[in-house]
Amino acid sequence: MELQDHHQHVQWSDTESNSSSRLGYSGPLSSTSTKIRSNARFKDDEDEECYVEITLDVRDDSVSVHNIKGAGDPETALLASYLGPRPSSLGAQLSFKLRQVSQELRRITSTKGSNKQLDRNKSGAARALQGLQFMTKNAEIDQDWYEVEARFDELAVNGVLPKSLFGQCIGMKESSEFASELFDALARRRGITSSVVSKPELREFWEQIADQSFDARLQTFFDMVDKNADGRITEEEVREIIALSAAANKLSKIQQGAEEYAALIMEELDPDNFGYIELHNLETLLLQAPTQSSLARAGTESRILSQMLSQKLVPTREQNPIKRCYKPLAYFIEDNWKRIWVLGLWISICAGLFTWKFIQYKQRAVFDVMGYCVTTAKGGAETTKFNMALILLPVCRNTITWLRSRTRLGVIVPFNDNINFHKVIAWGIVVGVGLHAGAHLTCDFPRLLHATDAEYEPMKQFFGEKRPNNYWWFVKGTEGWTGVCMVVLMAIAYTLAQPWFRHNRLDLPKALKKLTGFNAFWYSHHLFIIVYVLFVIHGYFLYLLKKWYKKTTWMYLAVPVTLYACERLLRALRSGYKTVRIFKVAVYPGNVMALYMSKPQGFRYTSGQYIFVNCAAVSPFQWHPFSITSAPGDDYLSVHIRTVGDWTSQLKAVFSKVCQPPSVDQSGLLRADIASGGNVPRIPKLLIDGPYGAPAQDYKKYDVLLLVGLGIGATPLISIVKDVLNNIKQQKEIEEGIVESGAKSNKRSQFLTRRAYFYWVTREQGSFEWFKGVMNEVAENDRDGVIELHNYCTSVYEEGDARSALIAMLQSLNHAKNGVDIVSGTRVRTHFARPNWRNVFKHVAVNHPNERVGVFYCGLQGVVGEMRRLAQDFSHKTTTKFYFHKENF
Numbered sequence: 001m002e003l004q005d006h007h008q009h010v011q012w013s014d015t016e017s018n019s020s021s022r023l024g025y026s027g028p029l030s031s032t033s034t035k036i037r038s039n040a041r042f043k044d045d046e047d048e049e050c051y052v053e054i055t056l057d058v059r060d061d062s063v064s065v066h067n068i069k070g071a072g073d074p075e076t077a078l079l080a081s082y083l084g085p086r087p088s089s090l091g092a093q094l095s096f097k098l099r100q101v102s103q104e105l106r107r108i109t110s111t112k113g114s115n116k117q118l119d120r121n122k123s124g125a126a127r128a129l130q131g132l133q134f135m136t137k138n139a140e141i142d143q144d145w146y147e148v149e150a151r152f153d154e155l156a157v158n159g160v161l162p163k164s165l166f167g168q169c170i171g172m173k174e175s176s177e178f179a180s181e182l183f184d185a186l187a188r189r190r191g192i193t194s195s196v197v198s199k200p201e202l203r204e205f206w207e208q209i210a211d212q213s214f215d216a217r218l219q220t221f222f223d224m225v226d227k228n229a230d231g232r233i234t235e236e237e238v239r240e241i242i243a244l245s246a247a248a249n250k251l252s253k254i255q256q257g258a259e260e261y262a263a264l265i266m267e268e269l270d271p272d273n274f275g276y277i278e279l280h281n282l283e284t285l286l287l288q289a290p291t292q293s294s295l296a297r298a299g300t301e302s303r304i305l306s307q308m309l310s311q312k313l314v315p316t317r318e319q320n321p322i323k324r325c326y327k328p329l330a331y332f333i334e335d336n337w338k339r340i341w342v343l344g345l346w347i348s349i350c351a352g353l354f355t356w357k358f359i360q361y362k363q364r365a366v367f368d369v370m371g372y373c374v375t376t377a378k379g380g381a382e383t384t385k386f387n388m389a390l391i392l393l394p395v396c397r398n399t400i401t402w403l404r405s406r407t408r409l410g411v412i413v414p415f416n417d418n419i420n421f422h423k424v425i426a427w428g429i430v431v432g433v434g435l436h437a438g439a440h441l442t443c444d445f446p447r448l449l450h451a452t453d454a455e456y457e458p459m460k461q462f463f464g465e466k467r468p469n470n471y472w473w474f475v476k477g478t479e480g481w482t483g484v485c486m487v488v489l490m491a492i493a494y495t496l497a498q499p500w501f502r503h504n505r506l507d508l509p510k511a512l513k514k515l516t517g518f519n520a521f522w523y524s525h526h527l528f529i530i531v532y533v534l535f536v537i538h539g540y541f542l543y544l545l546k547k548w549y550k551k552t553t554w555m556y557l558a559v560p561v562t563l564y565a566c567e568r569l570l571r572a573l574r575s576g577y578k579t580v581r582i583f584k585v586a587v588y589p590g591n592v593m594a595l596y597m598s599k600p601q602g603f604r605y606t607s608g609q610y611i612f613v614n615c616a617a618v619s620p621f622q623w624h625p626f627s628i629t630s631a632p633g634d635d636y637l638s639v640h641i642r643t644v645g646d647w648t649s650q651l652k653a654v655f656s657k658v659c660q661p662p663s664v665d666q667s668g669l670l671r672a673d674i675a676s677g678g679n680v681p682r683i684p685k686l687l688i689d690g691p692y693g694a695p696a697q698d699y700k701k702y703d704v705l706l707l708v709g710l711g712i713g714a715t716p717l718i719s720i721v722k723d724v725l726n727n728i729k730q731q732k733e734i735e736e737g738i739v740e741s742g743a744k745s746n747k748r749s750q751f752l753t754r755r756a757y758f759y760w761v762t763r764e765q766g767s768f769e770w771f772k773g774v775m776n777e778v779a780e781n782d783r784d785g786v787i788e789l790h791n792y793c794t795s796v797y798e799e800g801d802a803r804s805a806l807i808a809m810l811q812s813l814n815h816a817k818n819g820v821d822i823v824s825g826t827r828v829r830t831h832f833a834r835p836n837w838r839n840v841f842k843h844v845a846v847n848h849p850n851e852r853v854g855v856f857y858c859g860l861q862g863v864v865g866e867m868r869r870l871a872q873d874f875s876h877k878t879t880t881k882f883y884f885h886k887e888n889f
Contacts, residue, residue, distance in 0.1 A: 147171075148206055152199055160196035169202070170209065178248040178803050181241075182209070185223035221802055222279050232276035238262040245806040250795040251765050254807065254822055261810050261822070268813055285809050335872050338414040342421070346390075350428060353386055354379035365458040366544060369451050373443030374544075380435025387428045388535060389556040392564045394422040399567065401693035405606075416695040416885060426494070437487060445474055462543050482538040489527045489534075496524045504645075518645045522622055532561065571612075571623075571689050582683045583636055585655050587670040589766025591643040592712065593652050594629075597686065599637045607631055607719035608696025608856070613639065617684040618650045627715040627858075627887075628691065629771075631722035633730075637688075640770055642712040654684050695856065695885035696720060702854030702883070705756040706844055708867065710859025711767065714760045716887055717858060718771050721787060724756050725778055728786055754786070757844060759835060761792040761859075768793075768824035779827035791830045793823050798833035808832070837863075841870045845880040853880055858887035 148170055155165045167179025186205045187193070197205065208220060225233050225241045239262035246255035254261065269281040333340065358379040361367060366374050394400070395418070404415045414421075448459065449468060456467050474480045500506050502521045504513065539553025584596040605611075605628060612623040624647055630638040643652045659670035672683075696716045699705055705724070707717040762768070768775075768791065778787050797804040807823070814822045815829060823830035844853055855871050857864065864886055871882035 144210065145203065145206055148202070149199070152202055156199075157196075160198050161202055163195040163197075166197075170206065175248045175803055177244060181224050181244055182220075184227070185220060188227075188229050189223055217802070218279070218283060221805065222282055225282075232278060233282075234276050235262050235266045238265050238277075242806060242810070245803060248803045249797060249807055251793075251807065251823065253765060253825070254810070261814070264810070264813055264817070285813075331872060331876055338412060339417060341412075342414065343424070346425075346428075349386065350383045353382040357382040364544075366462070369455050369459060370444035370447050373439045373447060377436050377439035377444060380432045380439065384429055384432035384436060385539065385553050385556040387425050387432060388532070389560045391422060391425040391429065392560040394418040394425070396563055396567045397692045398570060399563065401609075401691070404693040404697075410698075415693065429490075430494070433487065433490070437483065440474075441471075445471065478541040479538060479543060482534045482541075486531050486534045486538065489531050493524045493527050493531075496520045518624075519622070519647060532557065574689060580637065580686050580688055582686065585659055585670075585672040585683075587652065587656055587659055588769050590711075590762075590764050590770070591652070592640055592767070592770055593643065593655060594638060594640045594770065595655070595686070596630075596636050596638045597688075599635065600688070603637070603691075605632060605691035606697045606700075607723040608694050608699060608716050609691040610694055610716065611637075611639070611688045611690030611692070613641075614687040614689070615651055615654065615684055616687075617654050618647060622647055623689060624648070625692070627694070627696075627719070629715050629718050629722075631719055631726050633723065633726040640712065640715050640718075658683055695887055696858070698885065699854055699856060700752060701852075703752055703754055703851045704844065704848045704853040705753055706840075706853055706855045706882070707756065707758045708761075708855070708857045708859070708863075709759070710761050710863065711763065713857075713859035713887070714762075714771065715858070717758060717760075717856060718774055720856070721756065721758050721778065721789075722774055724753055724787055725774075725781060727753075728782060728784075755848065756787045757790070757840075758787065759790045759792065759840060761794060761834065763794050765793060765795065765823055768826060768830075772824070772826050775824070775826040775828045789828045790835070791821075791824050791826075791828050792835050793830050793832065794834055796823065796830075796832040799831075801832075804832055837866060837870055841874045841882070844882075845874050845878045849879045851880055853882045855882050855884045856887070857885070 151169045152161055155161060155169055161169055163180060163183050164176075166183045167173055167176045170179065172179040172182075183197075183205075186208060187197070189208075190201070190204065192201065208216065211217065222233070223229070225237050227237055227240075239258045242261050242265075243255050243258040246252070246258065265285075266277065269277040269285060358375045361375045361378045362372075400415055400418055403409050403413075409415075448456075448463070449470070451459070451467070453467075459467075468474065475484065495501060496516065501516045502518060504517050506516070508516065536554055536557065540548075540551055542551060545551055580597040580600060582595065582597050584594075586594045586596075588594065607628070610625050610627045612625050614620075614623045626639040626641055628637065629640050630636055641648055641651065643649045655672075656670055659672045661670060694716060699720050705720065707720060709715070709717045760771075775789060775791075778789060796807060799808060811822050811829070814820060819827055821828060821830050855867065857867050868884050868886075871884040874880060875882045
């Protein structure tokens with residue numbers, strides 16, 4: 001660029017005022033009004049005929065643009081908006097303005113030269129143009145300004161907004177450091193040097209931030225990186241913005257490797273080693289090569305997705321009101337018919353037992369004294385006896401696992417809902433006890449106490465010759481104190497079993513908090529042993545029944561209690577010889593510990609199942625369930641345990657003592673490879689019990705799998721991924737003749753799965769280390785694309801957000817050059833923010849028409865409703881049938 005200055009007889013002043021927020025002025029040069037016209041001509045070295053001439057009017061206290069000639073580009077005209085009349089020191093302001101004009105024109109001409117090679121009409125460029133959004137939503141300048149203005153009025157101090165509150169004011173509160181750098185960039189462009197802004201200045205900031213044109217957003221981002229405003233970005237400035245972006249997205253590993261990634265960007269954008277990059281280089285990085293491969297796939301997918309319009313995915317309103325009500329009901333019955341008939345049968349039995357006892361006692365003499373109170377109490381007692389027997393069956397895990405795996409009862413019985421049914425029966429017991437105790441204490445006992453001598457005469461055979469004179473008579477009897485004790489123990493167990501107590505969700509005082517958590521739930525639930533003993537005693541010493549064969553409590557309990565006792569005995573005996581030898585221990589970020597252990601002789605399991613683990617060094621009595629993360633074909637057994645409670649925290653502490661920091665080529669925070677020998681301290685003893693059936697074990701029944709895991713919820717699904725991968729390997733071995741086809745034919749005859757989609761959503765970057773080996777193994781061996789892996793990191797802002805723009809650029813560059821994702825550290829590209837689950841289901845439905853898809857979910861309860869609705873919606877409106885399964889313990 002060439003600057004030709006034609007002004008004469010003007011003395012330039014570089015004086016700046018410290019009291020002004022702008023590059024300041026010290027007052028007019030003279031006391032008389034002065035008008036000077038100065039012009040400057042800028043020439044593009046590449047185009048000798050291209051000139052831009054700017055004429056400025058210089059007055060005592062202002063500088064304004066008089067005229068701009070040449071290069072009739074709309075972008076050039078925008079320069080005038082930055083050069084309006086403002087109070088300023090004549091020399092300093094004019095000097096600053098001319099420097100700013102020079103930089104702007106240098107950017108324009110360089111961009112024009114580079115745009116000759118860039119085609120923004122391509123689909124890839126069109127997608128990239130949507131990026132660099134500084135607001136999380138499309139900002140309407142005038143409409144959203146009112147919200148910003150209201151926050152300004154609330155946060156301002158003496159009429160100005162401090163820099164520290166800028167992020168909160170514009171709605172970027174969670175990214176204070178990024179907002180601070182954005183503030184500096186906007187201030188530099190306007191010559192503001194103080195750390196506060198007025199409302200008019202904030203309005204200018206907002207207009208630039210909310211500007212939806214790509215060029216404006218690109219320039220703003222460039223200004224953030226270009227801290228000395230010289231129109232060039234050095235490697236050090238790139239390193240600083242990488243560290244800032246990584247911190248805003250909570251990506252500590254990228255933050256640590258900022259210097260390495262800065263060198264990668266400079267290598268890509270500065271091949272001639274000038275030592276800097278310019279605006280057009282940054283645009284090239286956004287619009288060109290790195291995304292072409294993914295865009296080709298996106299284009300194909302978008303064409304396929306357009307076909308979904310014909311399948312009526314968008315619901316239409318049914319005109320017929322009868323059909324409008326009938327269809328949702330029919331869908332509900334179709335999806336829940338197993339649950340409906342089981343619950344219907346259970347309710348019918350309870351109602352039948354209640355009615356039977358109600359009618360029986362209505363025909364007895366006690367009805368004349370106690371009335372409907374005694375009939376209600378006895379009806380509630382009968383349902384309680386039935387439910388106290390039934391509640392043990394859903395937790396007979398060995399029996400349910402055998403029925404699920406060895407019989408076809410699963411076709412009509414929802415074994416996956418065993419724990420939910422256990423909870424429903426518990427509420428049935430609450431109702432029965434309430435009816436029984438409530439009717440006795442508030443109705444029939446008072447009537448008996450106030451009965452006349454004539455009315456009491458038939459009651460003597462039950463309550464004795466002398467009529468009870470107060471409540472204490474009933475309480476001190478065997479029937480009374482056993483009933484009171486059972487109610488108290490049940491109340492304790494029921495309360496501590498609630499999610500807010502079991503998961504420590506309540507903000508309780510420290511002393512009370514120790515009485516909650518999983519340990520409290522586990523121990524209080526074992527009070528049922530005492531409850532059942534008292535229940536039998538209570539059912540034997542009855543006021544109104546004297547013949548033993550009419551006392552039916554023990555009859556209800558005999559078979560279920562015996563079955564449950566045998567289950568517990570089997571678990572005790574089986575765990576006694578299932579002591580495992582620890583091969584490896586790894587402690588990962590995110591409070592997760594992986595245990596790799598020997599597989600006991602004869603131990604067979606299916607992916608998706610779980611085991612109970614006991615560590616005597618922590619507690620000799622407690623057994624905790626954990627999903628198996630190894631595959632059946634592996635020669636070891638592994639579990640991944642997240643430390644979220646008392647027992648798991650103590651287990652991690654015990655095993656951390658034998659761990660050491662990993663070597664360079666190993667993952668994790670701490671590791672202990674016991675199998676490799678060396679001087680390793682004594683390893684705590686582990687016992688296991690299982691395996692036990694879970695919903696995820698039914699995956700082999702489906703043609704296509706959609707596996708969704710949130711955080712540590714990926715554990716049962718990783719085992720399935722590994723099993724599908726092992727099946728791929730075995731099929732290759734058969735094709736290559738390494739093994740005979742008959743060797744595995746029986747084992748794999750029921751393996752129907754031909755395609756698997758795995759979506760793993762996690763909040764922390766370090767979580768990807770948990771299953772890093774599995775991800776890389778799938779990427780290496782799955783040549784035919786049977787398994788499609790999708791990792792999502794929710795700490796990173798969604799794609800298109802300016803805070804994650806640089807992370808996306810780095811991701812594309814590093815994956816193209818090294819084949820490794822910078823977020824997960826694996827070969828699998830990581831997506832940002834949360835997935836759009838409707839698009840996920842749509843993607844599967846389009847690719848697999850007329851097929852059965854098993855949807856297996858393990859994670860937080862909050863997503864269950866959405867996943868279930870989507871599975872039902874797409875099953876009814878497409879030819880693909882989705883079957884939703886949620887993991888339970």
